[in-house]
Amino acid sequence: MSLRRILTFGVLLVLLTSTAAAQPPTPTLVIRNGTLIDGTGRPPVEGTTIFVSGDRITRVATGEVTLPAGVRVIDATGLTILPGLMDMHIHHRPWMWPLFLQFGVTTIRDAGSDPDTILRDRERERRGELAAPRIFACGPLLDGDPPVWGTAWRGSVALTSVDQARAAAQRLLDRGVDCIKVYARLPSALMRAIVEMATARDVPVTGHVGAVSARDAAEMGVRSIEHASGIIFPMPPEVQELLVRVFVERGTFMVATMLVGENFANLPTIGNTRYPFLSLVPPDETRGWLNWRNDFRLRDATDEAFARLRARVAAKAEFIQAFHRAGGKVVAGTDTPNPFVVPGVSLHQELERLVAAGLSPMDAILSATSVAAALLRRADLGTVEEGKLADLVLVSGNPASDITATRNIRVVIKGGAVVHERR
DSSP states (O other), X not given: OOHHHHHHHHHHHHHHHHHHHHSOOOOSEEEEEEEEOOSSSOOOEEEEEEEEETTEEEEEEESOOOOOTTSEEEEOTTEEEEEOEEEEEEOOOTTSHHHHHHTTEEEEEEOSOOHHHHHHHHHHHHTTOSOOOEEEEOOSEEEOSSOTTOSSSTTEEEOOSHHHHHHHHHHHHHTTOSOEEEOTTOOHHHHHHHHHHHHHTTOOEEEOOSSXXXXXXXXXXXXXXXXXTTOOSSOOHHHHHHHHHHXXXXXXXXXXXXXXXXXXXXXXXXXXXXXXXXXXXXXXXXXXXXXXXXXXXTTTOOHHHHHHHHHHHHXXXXXXXXXXXXXXXXXXXXXXXXXXXXXXXXXXXXXXXHHHTTOOHHHHHHHTTHHHHHHHTOTTSSSOOTTSBOOEEEEESOTTTOGGGGGXXXXXXXXXXXXXXXX
């Protein structure tokens, strides 16, 4: 063969290979003709069709499209397509997983549990052996001594020295936790040592703080503050303005957990068998919730104490509104299974509380999608775009104008597979 023919053949081979490589993957699922809220903050787009191949979104198109033969097509006409929802503050119970998926929660962050249990479930989910949301886990609460939750529960660790704090952080980092949780009674020096250890390994620290203020925790590098803890409510306007500025400048995430605070403040009214969705919760758990008067946090609560809790809830809502308006990153989290915080459905209740606190419906959606993904530092989650993981929720109604529409779940897709469908 002449040199010219060899070169010509080589060019043709390269062109054929390039053309083959440029072909999009064969779709395995198509969601056709829905209204898309993509999680970026852009307005909803009608007439959107999403192509999924395997566990990834491969194309997002509008208008008329050609549908491939032999592929499952979900007709989303009249429905809204959202990214999979994310609950960024839960505590593991094995009965929760199906409820999350049923209500469109495709990702959770466990903010304090027995590490053996939650890390085992995390690996089982990743291997496809457990029908559950994507699991991100902090391991146990790293607390001071005595720890708030005592020493019997393996989801809490009492620390008394900097050396102990470093050793505890090292063990968790070596086990591959996705985050580390510092807790209410942990002293400043121990918290700083943990943050330094985690930062060196590029693992974020989140805090339910108390002995250390939220401001000091943020300034030492705690990435997110749970419950707006470590803040004294109510506060003078000038103090609130200063705190908001500090948190925004530091890029601190605020996991608001509005619902759980409201529930605690109103237990004398809601803490009974008439509370909705109790039928979804196992009887043993329900009995514990109904027996809330024996919760050590409430044993001595008086009418005046509940009134103070309600005042704190109102002041916290004002703070979250101010923080959000200043550009702060508000994240949706529920703190389930605290009393009457039902897994899955509580995230929708939380979004409604965030809207009541001053977020727009679209911003509330972002708090459980792209902002939550930013907290996890996962660029492949939280939005509906080409190349992202195909976690999707189809609902009836328009959540961008009425946030309660997120409750109207029709189809839930996780990793390209339909995991819940209401027929």
